[in-house]
Amino acid sequence: MAADPSAAAGQSSEDEAAAFFRSAPPLRDRDRVAGELSEFVTRHSAATGRGGGGLAGVVCITSGGTTVPLEQRCVRYIDNFSSGQRGAASTEYFLKAGYAVIFIYRRGSKQPYCRFLPEDSFLDFFELGEESEIKVPDSHAMVVKTAISNYRKAIDEGLLLKLPFTTIFEYLQLLQMASTAMNCLGHHGMFYLAAAVSDFYVPWESMAKHKIESASGPLNMQLNQVPKMLFILRKRWAPSSFCVSFKLETDPDILLQKAEVALRKYGMNVVVANELANYKDVVVMVTGNGRTTVVRRPSKEDDVEEQLIHLLVKMHSEHIVQLNQHHHAL
C-alpha cells in the first residue's frame, strides 16, 4: 500500500499532541473551567443559527504570550512578546458586533475596556474628594463611564467568559477545552488566535524539579518543538469552525509567504500577517487563492482592530450563508 505522506504527517502531529497533553501538569481548576465553558456554549448555541435569537456567533479570542517554564518549581521561564492589546481591543469590537466572547488571556495582560488606563498606575485616574470619596477627574469621566457600562453590559448579559493562563501547558489545555466545547456551534463558532504562542518548550517530565544550580557553569538546554495544535484544532477539535490565526515576523520579506503557508497547511480561513515594527498600524489579511487585504489604522486615535473585526465579521457571516445555501442545495 502506498503511504500518503500528508496522512503520516497528520498522524505524527496527533501523536505528538497526545504526548504533550499526557505529560502536561493538569489544569488546577479543570472541572470548573469545563463547566463554565459548557454552560456558556450551550446557552449561546440556541441563540445562533437556525431561528436564532440574533447572536452573530461565538468567538474564542486568545491573547497575550505564553511562558515556557524551565523548572517545575518555576523561578525562570522563557516568555513570548505580547501585551494583550490586540486581543483586548478585538474583544470589545466583537462584543459590539453582537458576538459572545470566550477570552483566553495571559494573567496580567491587557483587558477589554481597561486599555485606556495609564501604564504605570491606575491610581492616576482617580482623586480623593473632600469627604475622602473617590472621584474620577472630569477630563476622564466620559471614558471611564463608557468603559464601566460596556463592561457591565457584557458581563450581565453573559456575553463574556474570561479564562486566564500563564504557561504554554495551561494555554493549550484551555484552547483544547474551548474548541471541543465550541464544536457543537459548527460554522457559527469562530477562533481568533492572537496569543503569541511559544514554538519551543521543555517537556514536563524532563524539566528540572528545583531551581537550576548556577554553580555548575554554563547551561545547555534542549527545547522540544510544541506540536502544531492549529492543525489538530482544524482537524479534530472544531472542524467546522471559522479559523483566524496570526503570523508575526520581524523580517517583512518572509511575512506574507509564511502567512500563506500557514493558511494552507493548517486550513485556516484567514491568516492575519503582522510585522513587529508596525503591528499596531497595519495588518494584512491573507485569505484563499493568495488574496491579500491590507488594513491600516486610520489615525493614532483609532484602533486597527476596528476595521479588521468589521471585515472578519463580514467574512464569517458570508461563510455561514454560503454553507447554509450549500446545505439546502444538497
Ligand code: 9Z3
Ligand atoms: C500576533 O501576531 C499578534 O498580533 C501580536 C499582538 C502578538 C503581535 P499585542 O498583544 O501583540 O497587541 O502586544 N499574534 C500571533 C503570534 C504568534 O505566535 N503566531 C504564531 C506564529 O507566528 C502562530 S500561532 O508562528
